[in-house]
Amino acid sequence: MSEKPKNITAQVSRILKSSCVDGPGNRFVLFLQGCNFKCINCHNPHTIQHCRHCAECIPHCPTQALQLNTHKKVVWRQAQCTGCDKCIDVCPYQSNPKILQLSVLEVLEKIRECHLFLNGITLSGGESTLQLPFIVALFKAIKADPALSHLTCYIDSNGSLSDAGWQRVMPYLDGAMIDLKAWQSETHLWLVGKDKHRVISSINLLAKEGKLHEVRLLPISEKSDLGTNVNQVGQYLKKLPRKVNIRLNAFGHHGVVGEALTWAKSTESDLLTFHDALYKILQRPILLPSVYL
Numbered sequence: 001m002s003e004k005p006k007n008i009t010a011q012v013s014r015i016l017k018s019s020c021v022d023g024p025g026n027r028f029v030l031f032l033q034g035c036n037f038k039c040i041n042c043h044n045p046h047t048i049q050h051c052r053h054c055a056e057c058i059p060h061c062p063t064q065a066l067q068l069n070t071h072k073k074v075v076w077r078q079a080q081c082t083g084c085d086k087c088i089d090v091c092p093y094q095s096n097p098k099i100l101q102l103s104v105l106e107v108l109e110k111i112r113e114c115h116l117f118l119n120g121i122t123l124s125g126g127e128s129t130l131q132l133p134f135i136v137a138l139f140k141a142i143k144a145d146p147a148l149s150h151l152t153c154y155i156d157s158n159g160s161l162s163d164a165g166w167q168r169v170m171p172y173l174d175g176a177m178i179d180l181k182a183w184q185s186e187t188h189l190w191l192v193g194k195d196k197h198r199v200i201s202s203i204n205l206l207a208k209e210g211k212l213h214e215v216r217l218l219p220i221s222e223k224s225d226l227g228t229n230v231n232q233v234g235q236y237l238k239k240l241p242r243k244v245n246i247r248l249n250a251f252g253h254h255g256v257v258g259e260a261l262t263w264a265k266s267t268e269s270d271l272l273t274f275h276d277a278l279y280k281i282l283q284r285p286i287l288l289p290s291v292y293l
């Protein structure tokens, strides 16, 4: 008899039933709320904090889709929401009241509705691995279900999970995409609020286990130090298996708030200069951005 999935819940900020940019093929993507990095250039800052139920956003909702329940918690009525995002704009805590608390069984049901058109599912965020027990239970249930076991299970992560954490999900994980945002420790600490050693450790472990799908680099002129350290970055990436994608992302202002709005956006020429310098070392294809926002 197959084991019943553990019905753990997760705080879900967004669901995409079909995406071609969150891993290989057509993927069902679940974005989980909450992040342990504080990237100055975050393009989704409202996914960083969990809602504090301060109720400040309620009067700004034009359709009364937000209400305070008897436990003084803000409740989002999805059917009344027009998606205007006024609540996100006024939130003083980089949060979002439009959160669904979904169980593993509820997510499985949503995946079953479209599984025939999918290659896999991706857990993204925020930082999805902060809700690791949910991910482990969900991936385990997918692998154990004959109707869903063809779906590959991927995680899109900032790389902050410990090696012990990765080992918990490893038996059910098919691939991971990890961001490498800066090279020198001081720059990494300044840019994201955390040291980079966990990120490097995650990349190394996933590569060793054959589960590293992609490393994503975001060279930002005069802010991230990937460009000025391109030789060291290249020598490090060169040691990874050749099947690992190396992808360059462009910095833009979409979704960004605060200081980073004064930073220069990446241009095609910036990215090509970085690409060419990295290519000289790696001697293999490097994926360039398809859009510059």
Ligand code: SF4
Pocket (backbone or CB within 6 Å): 050, 051, 052, 053, 054, 055, 056, 057, 058, 074, 087, 090, 091, 092, 093, 095, 096, 097
């Ligand atoms: S989303 Fe922000 S403003 Fe609205 S209740 Fe939560 S913390 Fe307060």
Ligand code: SF4
Pocket (backbone or CB within 6 Å): 060, 061, 062, 063, 064, 065, 066, 076, 080, 081, 082, 083, 084, 085, 086, 087, 088, 098
């Ligand atoms: S996005 Fe939805 S919940 Fe938020 S203010 Fe607009 S209608 Fe209200």
